[in-house]
Amino acid sequence: MNGLVVSSLLPVVILIAVGWLAGRMRWIRGDSVEDLSNLVFLLLAPPLLFRSMSTVRIEQLSLKPVAAYFVAAGLIFAATLVWRGFNRTGVVLALANTYSNTVMIGIALVGLAYGPQGMVVLLTLISLHSLVLLTSATVFLELALAQEDAPRIEPGAAGRRPMARTVLRALRNAIVHPVQAPILLGLLFAQTGLEIPAAVDKPIALLGQAFSPVALMLVGITLALTPVGQHWRAALLHASIKNLVHPALVAAFGLAFGLRGLPLTVMVVAASLPIGANVFLFAQRYRTSEGLITASVVVSTVMALVSLSIVMALAGRL
Template sequence: MDATVISSLLPVVVLIAAGYLAGKRGWIGGKSVKDLSNLIFMLLAPALLFRSMSTVHVEQLSLRPVAAYFLAAGLIFAAMMLWRGFNRTAAVLALANTYSNTVMIGIALVGLAYGPNGMVVLLTLISLHSLVLLTSATVVLELAVAHEHAALSGVGRQDRSAILRTLGRALRSAIIHPVPLPIIAGLLFAQTGWTLPEAIDTPIRLLGQAFSPVALAMVGVTLALTPVGQHWRGALVQALFKNVVHPLLTAALGWVLGLRGLPLAVMVVAAALPMGANVFLFSQRYQVAEELVTASVVVSTVLALVTLSAVMALVGYL
C-alpha cells in the first residue's frame, strides 16, 4: 500500500478515533453535539472558507481541468436526486457521493505525490470546490425544505408567483448562509487586491485551522453516541459511490474532454478522495440521515486506504 496515502489518511483516522474515545468515555455528551455542530458550522467553517478564498484571483484560475470533476459530480448528484426523490435526505446523500476531502487529505496527498505542478491544479479545484458544490447543495436543500413545508401545510398546486417566491426565499437562504456567504465574501475581497491586517488575519487563520480537527473529532463523538452498526451496508454503498464511481466517471469524462497527463491525474485522485467533513455538518444542520452519513464518512475514509492506492497506481496510464 502506498506510504503517501497512508501518511495522509492516518491523521484523519486518528482524529475520528480520538473523538470516538471522547464520546465513549462520556467526556462529551449527546446534548453537546448540537452545540459543537453550531460552533463548527457558524464560526470555524466560515473562517476557513473566507481565508481560503481571500487570495484567489479569478483571472489566475484555469477552469478546463476541473470541468470533468464538476461534470461528473453534477451527473452523480442529479442521478441520486432522481433515484431518491426531491427531498433533504436525497440532497445530503448526493452531496456525500460527490464532496471530496480536498483540503485536509487532498493538499498533503497531491503535494507529496505530484509536487508544485500538481498543487496548482488542485488549488484551482479547491478554490471552486466549496463554492460550486456546497452552494449548489444549499440551494437544493433549501428548495427541498420549502417543498416539504408546503406538503406538510397541505398546500397543493402553487401558482407561478408562489413558486417564484419560494425560489427567491430558497436562493436568499442559500446565500445568507454560513457556508456560501464567506466563500463569496472571500472571493470578492481577493479581487480588491487588499490584504488583511495581521491582527485580523491571525485569529481568522487560527479559527480556520481548528475546523478540520474539531469537525473530524465530532464525527468520532457522534459515531460513539449513535448505533452505526446497523448502517454499515448503506454506508458502504455511499462510500463506493464516492471512492470508486466518482473517480471512474471523472476519468471517463476527462478523457472525452481531451485531458491527459498530470491535470487529469490530479482531478481523478481528487475525485477518489473520501467524503469531506462538511457532508456530516450538512446532515447535522438539516437533521437528516445523520447516522448514515456519520458511518459513511468513516467507511469512506477507511476504504480510501485501499481505493486511493489503486487509483493513484492506475492514473499513471491515463
C-alpha cells in the same frame, strides 16, 4: 500505498479516532455536539476560508474540473431518481449519493495532501457545491412534495407552495452561509490587490489552524453517538455509490474533458469524500428516510477511511 497517502490520511484517521474515543467515553455528550458544530462552522471555518481565498486572483480559477464533478453528480442524481422514483425519498437519496463532506473532512485532507494549490481547487468547488446541489435538491423536493400533495388539494384550492419564493430563499441561504460567504468575500478581497495586515492576519491564521483538528474530532464524536441500526445494508449501497462510483465518474469525465494533474486529482478525491451531514438536515426537514440517511452518513464516513486511501493512490496517477 504511497507515502503521500499515508502521511495525509494518518492524521485524519487519528483525529477521528480521538473524537470517537471521546464520544464513546462520554467525555463529550450528545447535547454538546451542536455547540461544537457551531464552533467549527461559525467561528473556525470562516477565517480559514477567507484567508485561503484572500490571495487568489480570479484568472487562477479553473471551472473545468468543477464541471467534471457536477456532470458526474448530475448523472448519479438523475439515475437515482429513475431508480427510486420522483418523490421525497428519491430526491433525498439522490442528494446523499452526490453530496460530499467537502468542509469538515475535505478541507483538512486536501490541505494536508495537496497544499495551498490543492486548496484553491477545492475551495472553487466548495463555493458552488452547496449552491448547486442543495438548491437543486430543494427545488426537486418542493416539486415532489407538490406532486404528492396534489391528490389531496381540490382544483383551485389554496395550499400550493410558492415555488419562486422557495427557490429564491434557497439561493439566498446558499450564498449567505458561513462557508460560502467567506469564500466569496476572500475572493473579492484578493481582487483589490490589498494584503491583510499582519496584526489581523495572525489571529485569523490561528483560528484557521484550529479548524481541521476540531472538525475531524467532531466527525469521530458524531460516529460514536450515532447508531446505524437496521439500515446498514441499504446504507452500505448508498455509501458505495458516494465513495466509489462518484469519483470513478468524475475521473472518467475529467479525462474526457482533457484534465490531468492536480486539478483532476483534487476533484476525484473530493468526489470520494463521504456523505455530508447536510443531507440529514434535508431528510429531517422533509420527514423522509431519516434512519437510512443517518446510517448512510455513518457507514460512508467509516468506509472512507479505507476507500479514500484507495482513491487517493489511484488519483495520484491521473
